[in-house]
Amino acid sequence: MKQVRWRKSSYSGGNNGQCVELAHTLTELRDSKNPTGPALIGRIDALIAAVKNGPLGH
Structure with a gap:
């Protein structure tokens, strides 16, 4: 299985690091709050x- 590296948005600092992460x-x-989830x-x-x-x- 391939190792996936994740990164958070630079804007995630204000909400206890709760943000989306991009592979x-x-x-x-x-969801950064649920890294083992879907x-x-x-x-x-x-x-x-x-x-x-x-x-x-819009």
Whole structure:
């Protein structure tokens, strides 16, 4: 099984470190409060681009 490295958002410091974490592969997100729980798997890079570019509807 491949080792996945996770990183938290730099904005997570204000809420006791509770934030989402992104895998180094850019294919998984997880809740930092539940690191052994399920992860959202998919095209996270596409999700980030959609959020940045605004086509998700405001």
